[in-house]
Amino acid sequence: MTVSQLSLLALLCAVLAVAAVALVVREVRGRVPDPAKPPSRIATRVQRAKAELPEAWQRRWRHLLITAGAVTLVVWAYTGWPVHGLLAGGAVIGLPYLLHPGSAAQARIERLEAVASWLNHLAGVHTAGISLTQTIRASAKAAPAPIAPNVRALAERLRAGMDPSAAFAQFADELADGVVDHVVLLFQSHAVYKGPGLADALEALAVTIHQQAADARDVEADRSKVRKSSRMVSTVVFVVVIGCMLNKAWSAWYYTPLGQVVLAVLGAAFCWTLIWLRRIARTAPDPRLLDPLPTSVPATAGGPR
Incomplete structure (x- = not known):
């Protein structure tokens, strides 16, 4: 890597470190939401993603985020490449969802x-x-x-x-x-x-x-076998990818700028595939009868569609 690339990488690491520290402080201190104020769209999505995990993992949600941030920084610093760190942090967050495909x-x-x-x-x-x-x-x-x-x-x-x-x-x-x-x-x-x-x-x-x-319980009993097979396949792929990344003889090419781009695309495609499989196996809630409330204004009564 050139000096300019190393400087840019150091700057990005510093920004990510500051953001991670701010997130850790925010999560450790906790927040008291205003019950009269509707949550933002991002907060709603985070809460729904959190609700898809078993109760034990929900209680450890903050620890999971803190661990993912720490792993991202450690792997990034160890390898010297950002995509490796981001994929490692994403793997930490995605592991509970991989282990519990039917929790939602x-x-x-x-x-x-x-x-x-x-x-x-x-x-x-x-x-x-x-x-x-x-x-x-x-x-x-x-x-x-x-x-x-x-x-x-x-x-x-x-x-x-x-x-x-x-x-x-x-x-x-x-x-x-x-x-x-x-x-x-x-x-x-x-x-x-x-x-x-x-x-x-x-x-x-x-x-x-x-x-x-x-x-719904009867339907989920039939789907559990399919979900178990999907979990086993995903786990095997996950372990193989980790093994390949640890073997520099196989992964040396990814330690280049072009390799980082390709690795980011492959990682995003793999994550999208897992999310897509999870979505098609998910039991969708019944269609809404009320219009969703706007997130930018105080709550008003939702009307029927």
Whole structure:
């Protein structure tokens, strides 16, 4: 490498190091989101990607990001080439998704079952004669784990005086599932018309959602064998690539500027293939019935499509 290339590489490493340190400090300190403010599009995508992992990995999300950043810097510094470091960091982040290809579908099933259980709880509390907003606020502490953060955020919005229809619409946006939209439409309708029979409607909707979750479990049982084969193939390819990169006799050409470009293209193509396989094997949520809320303005009630 020439002196100018080394200087540029050193500058890029310094920028990446500063960004990594800032990310580490931000993640370690943590953030307290404003429940009345809709999350940004990037934050929403990050939360959905995080939700596709098993609960144990979700608790280690910050450690995973910190480890990926550290691995990126170490490999970059060791090899002297940026693409090697970026691919190593990406491999650290992608490893949990590779090991748990069906976690997204399992998480959705558990979320549906949690929604159904929550509706049953709401129906039982609402028969005591309190309002829907009071019922939701009272249920926040006992909400099932898969939807507990969303229910608590909804309760905080209602407690802060936010318009109920807007708060319900934001709750639907967070879960982004047509099944939840049915629940939100029921909430919004009752908030406007205050009609009787809400407890019966909640119980009937809970039975329907429980049945949808049971059907989804049957489908996922058939898909598990295919996912297991896909995971084994991906793991073998991953190990072979690592072995080739560690053997400089095979990978010496990639330690050149042109080789870095080719390696970046091959790495991006491999990542895209894994993402594509994961998407086609994913059980898609039911189509949305409510228009997504804009992310740049305060939440307003979403209308039906």
